[in-house]
Amino acid sequence: MKKIAISFITLISLTAVAAAGSIRVYNSDSKSHKIELKCSGSSKTVEIDASKTTTYTFHSTSKECDIVGGTIKFPTTKLTDGGSWKIKDGVATKE
Numbered sequence: 001m002k003k004i005a006i007s008f009i010t011l012i013s014l015t016a017v018a019a020a021g022s023i024r025v026y027n028s029d030s031k032s033h034k035i036e037l038k039c040s041g042s043s044k045t046v047e048i049d050a051s052k053t054t055t056y057t058f059h060s061t062s063k064e065c066d067i068v069g070g071t072i073k074f075p076t077t078k079l080t081d082g083g084s085w086k087i088k089d090g091v092a093t094k095e
Contacts (some may be wrong), residue, residue, distance in 0.1 A: 021063045022079035026095070027052040028088045036069035037079065048072070048087065 025048055027033065033048040040062040048056070058065050064082040067074055074092045075087075084095040 008053065008057065012029075020057050020061065021065065021079070022057040023056055023079055024053070024084045025088045026084075027051060032086045033071045033087060033090065035067060035072055035079075036077035037065040037069045043068075045070075 019037075027048050027050060029051055032050045035046040035048065037044045037046060037058065039058050044058060044065070046056050046058075048054075058079075058081075065079050067077055067079060072087055072090055072092050075094070083090045086095050
């Protein structure tokens, strides 16, 4: 019975982690930026490092988040899981 309970808890934990959304960002600017997001009712601020390519995770069970602010201009109002973006002069373009 104990093994079944542990297996069930592990399965639920992995499901929650697998549902988290992430984006890949290449920041060609020499300064860092911020993206303010609203994911499933929770607020999240993502810090984009200067001159770096990084994958950022929303830390949400949502595969999509609303962009509610920040220092980058996006051509969309939502970020979706698996998206890839390039930032130049404070403007994001989808790759």
